[in-house]
Amino acid sequence: MKTLVNxxxxxxxxxxxxxxxxxxxxxxxxxEKRSRETINDNSKSEINDELYNSLLKKHDCSISVVGDExxxxxxxxxxxNLVGIREYVDEVLYEGMMYITEDENIFSMSxxxxxxxxxxxENLTSDKYRITLGEVKQNKDTLNFSLxxxxxxxxxxxxxxxxxxxxxxxxxxxxxxxxxxxxxxxVVALKIAGSFLVGVAASIVAGEIMDNDNYDERKAERCxxxxxxxxxxxxxxxxxxxxxxxxxxxxxxxxxx
Numbered sequence: 001m002k003t004l005v006n007x008x009x010x011x012x013x014x015x016x017x018x019x020x021x022x023x024x025x026x027x028x029x030x031x032e033k034r035s036r037e038t039i040n041d042n043s044k045s046e047i048n049d050e051l052y053n054s055l056l057k058k059h060d061c062s063i064s065v066v067g068d069e070x071x072x073x074x075x076x077x078x079x080x081n082l083v084g085i086r087e088y089v090d091e092v093l094y095e096g097m098m099y100i101t102e103d104e105n106i107f108s109m110s111x112x113x114x115x116x117x118x119x120x121x122e123n124l125t126s127d128k129y130r131i132t133l134g135e136v137k138q139n140k141d142t143l144n145f146s147l148x149x150x151x152x153x154x155x156x157x158x159x160x161x162x163x164x165x166x167x168x169x170x171x172x173x174x175x176x177x178x179x180x181x182x183x184x185x186x187v188v189a190l191k192i193a194g195s196f197l198v199g200v201a202a203s204i205v206a207g208e209i210m211d212n213d214n215y216d217e218r219k220a221e222r223c224x225x226x227x228x229x230x231x232x233x234x235x236x237x238x239x240x241x242x243x244x245x246x247x248x249x250x251x252x253x254x255x256x257x
Contacts, residue, residue: 052097055084060162061189063196065147067155070200076100076192078162078185083192085235096235099242100188101195101227105220105249109133109190110173117145117172121198123248124220131201133157141165149201159193161186199224223249230254 055075062075072087087094106122117133125131133145134153143159161168162185171182176190202224227243234241234256243254 051082052084052095055080055082055097056086059084060185061192062160063193064158065155065196065200066157067147067153070155072196074192074196076188078188082240085231087232089232094232094236096238097240098231098235099240100191101199101243101245103195103245104247105245107176107191107194107198108173109176109194111169114169117169119194119197121220124198124202124224131198133197136169138168143168147197147201154201157197159189161189199228203228219249223252227252227254230256 055077058077059075060078062073064073065071072085074083074085076083081100082097083100085094085096085098105124106120108120110118110120112118112132115134115136117136119125119131119133121131128150130148130150132148132151134148136143136145138144141161141163143161145157145159147154147157162183165183165186171186174182174190176187176194202221223245227245231241231243231254237256239256241254241256243252245252
């Protein structure tokens with residue numbers, strides 16, 4: 001993975017040291033422990049690099065999202081619940097891995113018309129808070145569309161579905177948390193894409209929270225936005241991020257390993 005610019009690298013290292021450094025009674029013991037930690041961190045980094053590069057070179061599905069405030073690509077394989085991330089923030093490249101997010105809030109997709117999809121997320125979307133995929137066009141296994149919040153364009157997206165996917169609009173509606181009657185490979189791809197699309201939409205509009213009088217929606221917005229920030233900090237430091245969203249965002253949790 002590419003090295004971050006010095007100021008970001010130092011900031012991340014500082015956070016890790018503050019959170020994880022213990023006090024020791026002698027400099028000698030402290031140096032010994034730091035030496036062991038360096039070896040372990042290097043080993044973990046090499047393993048993560050190898051896995052990341054294998055995902056980058058060979059993956060079954062991917063989604064890219066590009067807008068004024070977001071630029072990232074996610075790529076995954078059907079034989080693992082790990083996905084690779086390439087994200088630019090203020091022209092700085094972050095790369096790493098994270099697990100497919102576990103979310104107990106039901107995701108569903110339904111067709112509004114031949115070129116528009118309604119993305120519904122329990123405890124987040126409503127008549128006042130809508131996430132749609134507009135201007136949908138499919139070219140073989142690739143679905144291109146505009147991600148919108150309340151009809152406002154957020155980003156252009158390109159979703160590469162597993163080989164052999166039929167006309168996507170024909171398989172709607174889909175409820176992802178239940179037994180969808182479509183090929184399991186497509187379900188995996190949509191779980192990867194859906195969680196990131198919702199996270200992006202919620203994060204982008206989190207600044208509008210004061211204008212949102214629905215408590216559940218505000219809580220969901222905060223949760224999805226916070227998870228994106230935590231994920232970036234984790235995988236940019238060589239860790240693997242995992243997140244879980246409880247029903248109505250009660251008991252949400254995350255970890256970095």
